[in-house]
Amino acid sequence: METIYQIKKIETELEIEQCWDVAFVLRPHLDKTKWQSTIAEMMQNEKYSITGILDQNKVVAFAGYRIMTSLHSGNIIYIDDLCTLETHRGKGFATQLLKHVEGIAVSLDKDYVVLDTGFTNNTAQKVYLKNGFALTAVHLSNKLK
Structure with a gap:
């Protein structure tokens, strides 16, 4: 029997x-x-x-994103977080979530969907590149504490 997965907006305290x-x-x-x-x-x-x-009513993957404007990229959706439980990887959930966020961006007339990923996160990078993302910047940070 094929498992049916539900994609939904997370809003309630219980869902969070x-x-x-x-x-x-x-x-x-x-x-x-x-x-x-x-x-x-x-x-x-x-x-x-x-x-x-x-x-089965358990969150196994999610994308956390913000609707924002930046001088660099214009009107965008920025994906802060995209992750799948290790037990559910390889089922295309990251791609489903990326496509879902892209659909939201298109419906809101945004210019880009933007995200950052770690230099060593090669698995995620392959997923992003396969889904139309391009390497366009280097993200730098300076830890203060």
């Missing part, structure tokens, strides 16, 4: 909580006790949204 396991795979530095408040603040102040893929 269900994203924790996926988020922790990508962002192991995060503090679970601050997860809800951090996401709520991002949603309220930074136009952050989450779209998830559910398997």
Whole structure:
């Protein structure tokens, strides 16, 4: 029997909580006790949204993104987070989420969908390049604390 996966916008506190396991795979530095408040603040102040893929009512992959404008890229959707639980990788969820966010960007008349990825994250880079992304910049940071 083929499994049916549901893709949906994550909005409630329960749905946000269900994203924790996926988020922790990508962002192991995060503090679970601050997860809800951090996401709520991002949603309220930074136009952050989450779209998830559910398997039997459990979030197994999600994309977190912001609608924004930058002088560099124009009117964009910036993907902050894109991750799939290790047990569900290889099923095309990242591609589904990228296409979903792209559809949102097109419907909002955005110029680009933009994201950053680590230099050593070759698996993700292959997915992004396969889905039409191009290497257009180098992201630099200066850790202050």
